[in-house]
Amino acid sequence: MLTLLTFPSAFGLYSGSPFCVKAAYMLHLSRLDWRRSDLLDARKMPHGKLPVLRTPERLLADSDAIRNWLEAEGAEFDQGLSDLQRAQSRSMIRMAEDHLYFQLLMDRWSEDEVWHLLRDRFFGEVPRLIRNPVANGVRRSVLRGLRAQGMGRFSTAERMDRAERDLEAITACLWHGSFLLGDRLSAADLSVAPMLAAMRATPVSTTLQRRVAGDRILSDYIDQVDDAVGIS
Ligand SMILES: N[C@@H](CCC(=O)N[C@@H](CS)C(=O)NCC(=O)O)C(=O)O
Incomplete structure (x- = not known):
């Protein structure tokens, strides 16, 4: 097992x-x-x-x-795709995991309002006496990492401008089919949709959360991938 x-x-x-x-x-x-x-x-x-x-x-x-x-072991996540589509699938994965992910981290860890809820959710099991120092230490280290990576150096407006271009690229793909590379689920969807779902689920109405939650195409896409996988 x-x-x-x-x-x-x-x-x-x-x-x-x-x-x-x-x-x-x-x-x-x-x-x-x-x-x-x-x-x-x-x-x-x-x-x-x-x-x-x-x-x-x-x-x-x-x-x-x-x-x-x-x-x-025999699984195929890019089944039926051409070489070019496989290359596109790979690029979409990198966009989600090496750019959009850091947008999500900024939203979760740098915004005070989100942070307080995040701390209670992620550090709730740390003994009360040391909970705040532990949580604040992890937060400082995540924010240091984001500054080193570069995302932490942008203003919110600059950051959103970069996110916007990715979200528009994703939407453009979805004009051509239910999923990123047509009407069949591919590996790209398995990375991109969870990233968008996490942005949409941020428990505070941030600019990024509103952008994804308020976009009918993106929001339907997140649910469509989840339904197609059928895990729950
Ligand atoms: N490249 C890794 C990234 C995994 C990753 O960043 N996981 C985060 C959670 S979203 C993590 O474990 N963070 C804990 C930490 O950095 O201490 C993958 O594709 O699995």
Whole structure:
């Protein structure tokens, strides 16, 4: 039996982490026998991050490595796509995971109003006496990382301008079919939709949350991918 080590559900999502949702989607579609096991602290994991898949042989860190492993077991997430479409699928994944993800992190960790709710949700099990110092320490380290990555240096307006261009690119793809690369689910959808879903689920009405939640095409797309995977 495979075990997906994942962050718990949060804000109405299967997991607070879009990468964990992606991994769960892939596992569900692969039709292998698996179960979830929730962790709140990823520090002991191979990369200090989740998701991680426990296979009979080892711990497999990183959603991309999980994808490779599942494909080696026979799963196919880009079935029926041409070489060009596979390349487009790969680019969309990078856009979601290496750009939109950092937009989500800024929204969650830098906005005070969101942070207070996030702290209560993600650090609720830390003993009360040390909860605030621990949570504030993690917050400082995430914000330092975002500054080093670059996203933390933009004003909200600059950041939203960058997000807007990605969201418009996603929408343009959706004019041509129900999913990013046509009328069939592909690996790109398994990364992009959870990222948008996480933005939409931010429990405070931020500029980014409103942008995604208020967009009929994007919002319907998130639900359509979730329905097509059929995990819940
Ligand atoms: N490249 C990794 C990214 C995973 C990732 O960033 N996970 C975040 C949650 S969304 C995490 O575990 N963060 C904990 C930490 O950085 O301490 C993947 O695709 O799995």
